[in-house]
Amino acid sequence: MIELILEPRCVRCLACVRVCPNDVLEADGDGLPYVARQQDCCSCFLCEAYCAPDALYVAPEAYPLPGLDAAQLLADGRIGAFRRALGWDQRKPGELDARAGAAPAIQRGHPGSPQDLHRSESYANGINRH
């Protein structure tokens, strides 16, 4: 669940308040976001992804986890890790065409036997080439 809003890093853009799909966050009178409804958070990390200055931390646990050490999480790179994993430190959300520029592959071959959903999911997600 969403755990930390690091006030010194926050630029008060309120992107997090806008993009949270579950209406967990709200802005206070000073324009700072705060966690208004933590119980509605499903740890999707999407507020983190949209927070360019890395001022948020979402713990992956499905229950509150108070007492996290922000300095430690910043130092070991956990804060901002999801944004970097998406490549959003390099480009804007949704700018897929600006990536490598290569045309996506069409996967040929056979998706597998009817009993073999392993291969069928691989087929859908493009994990293996057959």
Place this chain on the structure above:
Amino acid sequence: MSTYTEVTTDSGRRIAAGDYEIDHKADVLVIGGSLAGAWAALAAARAGARVVLAEKGWMGTAGVVAAASVGGYYALPDDPAQREGVIGVRHQESRGLDDLGYVERVYDQSYRSFTELRAAGFASARLGAFPGPDSMAFLRRQLLAAKVKILDHSPALELLQTADGAVAGAAGIQRKSGEAWRVRAGAVVLATGGNAFLSGAQGTNGLTGDGYLMGAEAGARLQGMEFSGHYGLTPAEGSCTKGGMYFSGHIYDDAGARLDPLPSWFAVPNVARTLLSGGKAWVVLDKAAPEQHDTHRRQSPNFYQYFSRRGVDPFRQRWPVKLTYEGTVRAAGGLLVDEGCATGVPGLYAAGDVTDRCRLTGAFLSGAGPAVAWCVASGEWAGQGAAAFARALGKGAHARQVKGAGACGLRPGGGATGAGKGPGGRETIARVQEEILPLEKNFFRDGKQLTASLGRLDALWTAARAELSAAGPRELLKAREAAALAASARWIYRAALARTESRGLHRRSDFPEEDPAQRHHLVLSGVDEIRIARREALPA
């Protein structure tokens, strides 16, 4: 950007009285802005319609696709072996309830849609792959470029109907400002997803069956609701239910015995038995070759954050799993639609998980390929159908007299609203969850348990119907979600009780075998009174 303030706190009264602060007109209104809704809106706009899209959350992060990252099937026009393989790949598991001719149409359409998306600059690593957050952000831009008007944080609460039953728009609230809105439209596409009963599965908190309730209130029917016994494998302390990675590992019980002679979701019944008997289930992803670890991490960053943030190496260390209920998400049940995604109620279309998916995958899982193909194919057809319906209405579309069709949670006792007495939205939700979430009740079902649960759910419904409502916007949304959860649970258990056999995702411990005489569909209608009809399956 300024701060949000509550400008309205009497949303409940306003909606019930038809007193709106925001009023829009559109040819097509799309409700729900995940993959199916986005695609339906684009298709309708391409067909020349003026489109408004209303999303409960924020169009771009809301829904399963943004959170999970998904991939969809398609059939290559020029590769007979590939076509045959992909079209038949789920036939065995469908247990006689699919329609291979229709499957072929869907995968031909998804190929066309995925190819169009690529031509528009969508460069995901593979055709049909939707890296979640990027895909939905990309689609948001496409919608804005197509002049679709997006209403964010604007859940629809009810459909608007003409005196002769045509659906002519919807009403809802802006949940951050509290304003009541109305969109009058020539036609409406429901794309509100399935119902995961607020189980906490990542990406599903907005999926509360609102479209089932709104559709059924307007007269639409449902099918396949009993094929809803799926629980997703989930890292024990987390919320991510993605299933693909379990194919790269092993699942064990406490004693080290393998629970997955069959991999991933095929192992779910064994995991359920283990958990039900008080044991634990453990996973290690040790089938993934070390040089593939980075690829895995890249493809499902949301899944692997759980491990990197907790300092666990999922490829080498074992970790416990739990099961999280997914309801009708990744399963079958939903609104019955015809081949063009019309519901049978004039002006009402549906796309994606809000529809029944038996045609594609019968009694078993629709996820991991078919469901995403269905999102774009059904989105295309529903969007086109709705645009054509609106066009045929012509200029008179917005002059029609309309009335809100919503009842439970909105207009208690059928009359005007006030703040409700009786259990409120959150409490009603908790009571529904007590009946539907526990493995003990819903994984292996039996007649006695179903009857007892139905008794409690029916009583809860009667109380909610008489008294549930709310004043403020967020409580009003909760009340409607509670009504949708209660209605969905009653449909699921009513159908589950009627199907006295086990088939696919419907498992009866008192009827453990599949019964060849029950190879048919169960069609539900009605909200207060639920009726069940039988519909024949296609000839075997």
